[in-house]
Amino acid sequence: MLLIGSHVGMSGKEMFLGSVKEALSYNANTFMVYTGAPQNTRRKELSELRIPEARALMREEGITQFIVHAPYIINLANAVNPSTFELAVEFLEKEITRSAGMGSHILVLHPGSHVGEGKDTGIRKITEGLNKILTADTPVHIALETMAGKGSEIGSTFEELAEIYEKTVHSEKLKVCMDTCHMHDAGYDVIHNFDGILTEFDKLLGISRIAAIHLNDSKNPQGSRKDRHANLGDGYIGFEALSRIAHHPALSDIPKILETPYIPLADDPDKKVPPYREEIARLRDAG
Numbered sequence: 001m002l003l004i005g006s007h008v009g010m011s012g013k014e015m016f017l018g019s020v021k022e023a024l025s026y027n028a029n030t031f032m033v034y035t036g037a038p039q040n041t042r043r044k045e046l047s048e049l050r051i052p053e054a055r056a057l058m059r060e061e062g063i064t065q066f067i068v069h070a071p072y073i074i075n076l077a078n079a080v081n082p083s084t085f086e087l088a089v090e091f092l093e094k095e096i097t098r099s100a101g102m103g104s105h106i107l108v109l110h111p112g113s114h115v116g117e118g119k120d121t122g123i124r125k126i127t128e129g130l131n132k133i134l135t136a137d138t139p140v141h142i143a144l145e146t147m148a149g150k151g152s153e154i155g156s157t158f159e160e161l162a163e164i165y166e167k168t169v170h171s172e173k174l175k176v177c178m179d180t181c182h183m184h185d186a187g188y189d190v191i192h193n194f195d196g197i198l199t200e201f202d203k204l205l206g207i208s209r210i211a212a213i214h215l216n217d218s219k220n221p222q223g224s225r226k227d228r229h230a231n232l233g234d235g236y237i238g239f240e241a242l243s244r245i246a247h248h249p250a251l252s253d254i255p256k257i258l259e260t261p262y263i264p265l266a267d268d269p270d271k272k273v274p275p276y277r278e279e280i281a282r283l284r285d286a287g
């Protein structure tokens with residue numbers, strides 16, 4: 001069965017229980033959650049997240065896996081500002097504990113941006129951080145996300161991800177999250193050559209290293225390095241190619257997560273609604 005969901009929120013009184021309810025409202029059988037606002041690092045204690053109730057509801061409804069996404073302000077590649085790097089290391093250590101406590105084995109992380117110091121320095125900094133964070137006992141996998149290559153982002157090629165992997169001592173704790181919008185924006189031909197991409201990935205990192213797929217269309221042409229997500233079928237990748245990826249037999253056990261934009265209501269354009277219920281239904285129908 002297609003393993004499909006979207007990113008969902010975690011806030012208010014219901015916290016993680018609310019995240020599971022939101023996923024169920026989209027008819028999802030998996031989901032991705034940020035442990036707080038994606039743009040800051042303020043987080044609640046595990047005991048306040050209503051984890052037992054959330055887990056019970058997941059069990060009842062047959063949701064067996066979900067993933068956590070680290071906030072995108074975390075930047076392990078920053079060699080310019082030591083406090084940014086230290087904050088990233090500290091935060092990730094706690095985020096690993098939170099993810100495991102919530103019951104996820106996968107923590108998605110943007111590798112980072114070198115902010116002008118060059119790729120080699122950025123990669124050195126990332127691996128320095130990962131080597132501080134990861135031990136033989138780390139209870140989750142960190143899934144490095146494939147990036148669009150916007151600004152000074154690291155991780156827009158499989159070669160860069162492979163280099164991080166090679167320089168990380170506990171690389172058995174590393175996985176990859178493939179984002180279709182990002183790969184397309186980075187120059188990969190996800191429309192006509194997804195199998196070729198998988199072959200290339202397999203050579204450099206190994207297919208078994210794929211932990212999640214972010215399924216997004218792109219508002220820009222291939223290679224634009226922009227990172228602007230579009231709703232499925234409304235962008236340059238198109239529904240057919242994305243559906244083929246969602247239903248790809250080599251990826252059937254891997255969660256597919258939608259991060260497509262909310263849609264403004266026709267009669268009240270200031271109000272935006274999540275597209276996930278419809279996008280999930282459409283993908284299932286196409287299978």
Ligand code: FE
Nearest residue numbers: 069108110145
């Ligand atoms: Fe991401």
Ligand code: FE
Nearest residue numbers: 145179214259
């Ligand atoms: Fe993504």
Ligand code: ZN
Nearest residue numbers: 181182227229
């Ligand atoms: Zn993105």
